[in-house]
Amino acid sequence: MLGGTFDPVHLGHLRSAVELGEALSLDRVHMIPAAKPPLRGEPSISPGERLALLRLGIGDTPGLVADARELDREGPSFTTDTLASLREEVGPAARLVMALGHDAFLRLADWHQPERLFELAHVVVIDRPGIDTPLSTGLRDMVADREVEDTQALMSTPAGHLLRLRLPSRMAISATDVRHRLASRASVRYLLPEAVEARIHVYGLYRS
Structure with missing residues (x-):
């Protein structure tokens, strides 16, 4: 799964998401919008609208799935609940991966039931350009015995490992910057899929 707002x-x-699926030979990548992210402010537009944009962005891309399960659930969007739901669907023997960027990984120790994440899935940290902050003591202790060096070691068990992964493209696009550009009527061409950009303009989303 690849979650986010x-x-x-x-x-x-x-x-x-595409490169993650290729690098780990995943059957599919569930892209799951958070309805109510516990550790950040309320997203700029509604969960339903963000899901609609995600579906447009994915289009017919093989292996990518726009997954609405966090939007259908009451209360905060805890990743442990999402992984538990996915684990129930795929069964105990399937290999399940939760991917997140390095900036989000730095706050992992503050998440709801962080140790349980590893009981349910592997954690893959996607390197992001310009992010090189050292780990906190709590996070370092949490992942000390879980880190593996390659995909083969990661996939040797259904859950419990941590892998740092550098994807080929490493596109340094920021949603915050995109929102600022939209609010100021600046161009977002080649930052967003054309269908996403078109819907944003038609409905006047992200205008200040």
Whole structure:
């Protein structure tokens, strides 16, 4: 799974999802918008609108799935609940991966039931350009015995490992910057899929 607010989904999100699937030989990548992210402010537009944009962005891309399960659930969007739901669907023997960027990984120790994440899935940290912050003591202790060096070691068990992964494209696109550009009427061409950009303009989303 690849979660996030997708506020809005951009080409960096989508390219990362494609390359993640290729690098780990995944059957599919569930892109899951958070309805109520516990550790950040309320997204700029509604969960339903973010899901609609995500579906447009994915289009018919093989292996990518726009997954609405966090939008259909009451309360905060805890990743442990999402992984538990996915684990129930795929069964105990399937290999399940949760991917996140390095900036989000740095706050992992503050997440709801962080140790349980590893009981349910592997954690893959996607390197992001310009992010090189050292780990906190709590996070370092949490992942000390879990880190593996390659995909083969990661996939040797259904869950419990950590892998740092550098994807080929490493597109340094920021959703925050995209929102600022939209608010100021600046161009977002080649930052967003054309269908996403068109819907944003038609409905006047992200205008200040």
